[in-house]
Amino acid sequence: MSEMKLYEVFIRAKSGLNHRHVGSLHASDAEMALMNARDVYTRRKEGVSIWVVESCHITASNPEHEHEWFDPAEDKVYRHPTFYPLDKEVENM
Amino acid sequence: MYSQGLTDAKGGDEPAELLAEFQAKIDREEKIEPRDWMPEAYRKTLIRQMSQHAHSEIVGQLPEGNWVTRAPSLKRKMILLAKIQDEAGHGLYIYSATETLGVTRDQLNDELLTGKAKYSSIFNYPTLSWADIGAVGWLVDGAAIMNQVPLCRTSYGPYSRSMIRICKEESFHQRQGYEIMTVLARGSKEQKDMAQRALNRFWWPSLMMFGPSDKDSKHSEQSMKWKIKRFTNDELRQKFIDATVPQAEHLGLTVPDPELKWNEQTGHYDHGEIDWNEFVNVIKGNGPCNKERMQARIKAHEEGAWVREAAQQYHANKKSEAA
Numbered sequence A: 001m002s003e004m005k006l007y008e009v010f011i012r013a014k015s016g017l018n019h020r021h022v023g024s025l026h027a028s029d030a031e032m033a034l035m036n037a038r039d040v041y042t043r044r045k046e047g048v049s050i051w052v053v054e055s056c057h058i059t060a061s062n063p064e065h066e067h068e069w070f071d072p073a074e075d076k077v078y079r080h081p082t083f084y085p086l087d088k089e090v091e092n093m
Numbered sequence B: 001m002y003s004q005g006l007t008d009a010k011g012g013d014e015p016a017e018l019l020a021e022f023q024a025k026i027d028r029e030e031k032i033e034p035r036d037w038m039p040e041a042y043r044k045t046l047i048r049q050m051s052q053h054a055h056s057e058i059v060g061q062l063p064e065g066n067w068v069t070r071a072p073s074l075k076r077k078m079i080l081l082a083k084i085q086d087e088a089g090h091g092l093y094i095y096s097a098t099e100t101l102g103v104t105r106d107q108l109n110d111e112l113l114t115g116k117a118k119y120s121s122i123f124n125y126p127t128l129s130w131a132d133i134g135a136v137g138w139l140v141d142g143a144a145i146m147n148q149v150p151l152c153r154t155s156y157g158p159y160s161r162s163m164i165r166i167c168k169e170e171s172f173h174q175r176q177g178y179e180i181m182t183v184l185a186r187g188s189k190e191q192k193d194m195a196q197r198a199l200n201r202f203w204w205p206s207l208m209m210f211g212p213s214d215k216d217s218k219h220s221e222q223s224m225k226w227k228i229k230r231f232t233n234d235e236l237r238q239k240f241i242d243a244t245v246p247q248a249e250h251l252g253l254t255v256p257d258p259e260l261k262w263n264e265q266t267g268h269y270d271h272g273e274i275d276w277n278e279f280v281n282v283i284k285g286n287g288p289c290n291k292e293r294m295q296a297r298i299k300a301h302e303e304g305a306w307v308r309e310a311a312q313q314y315h316a317n318k319k320s321e322a323a
């Protein structure tokens, strides 16, 4: 049998939350992937919404280049509120 | 446990710096993710352990499937079906996680159906009475939980996440089994006897689920170092015995081990020696149901072929319609 396509499954646990990656599964097309995802990943009402994405459509950053890739953010401490000391009287800002 | 037939995976020549960095990461309790560098032996060990685990979930449906049509009430039948369906899901979660290590589902399936891959010895025992379904839930799922809870912290990210999901689902499995045993143990004399016989049949095979004794288990040490495993086989087995004996006593059932007794000094139960010949024999394929289980899997796979083909064809038709 030729392999069915691989899909990544994302589930929104309840309205207002992000869809979150939960795992993957095989299916012949997206519609079937969605049905399989419902049966495999939400048997106990774990979600209110499902996304499926064919795995080959995901482009991922390379973990081996983690450091160089994310280093533009490393020296920008001034993006964090804690960079700005406040006087006691107004410290709840 | 579910990967009790594990053998050593050999590593290649890998740069010492990479290996050291990898170990440091594990020591810092950081998870290893699919695209991270990992030693070949780590990858192989995981593929073997995880696929054996997944196969066990799948084959584990068979002994219970035996009682679906004969469950004593509609309620019991629905519960049993739900549990079996969960096991299919567990198999799928772990297969998916295994595929992130670079093997295909077809490969894994093939290895199971050709007898190349192993699965847990426990599923090669028959379920002769309804009480066996109780014993399976209570003891077999109980032993599985004992093993799977620490696996939630295993070093490989996808395996750990699938274990967390599985553990959430697993506790109803054990409880429904213990409840079956409770009802039988408090029923008529015949029912209580049936529960006792089920315990007699499943006690020792359940202890074997934890795999060979530590003194005979070579791969344990490396797996512990890589934090694939968190406890040794004997440690987990002891935890299981300590937790389960009082549960049997509570039901007025007798654990079939004349040497079993509480040891004040160690704070654990001492127990009799496991029949390791039986264990090795079942792993080798000579258990009471090995052949039957494999035949059932092959039959299901072959008879399900048309469903997979129809799905592919449906997709092809839709694509050509759209074109």
Ligand SMILES: [Fe+2]
Binding pocket: B057, B086, B087, B090, B144, B166, B170
């Ligand atoms: Fe399971």
Ligand SMILES: [Fe+2]
Binding pocket: B087, B141, B144, B170, B173
């Ligand atoms: Fe289970």
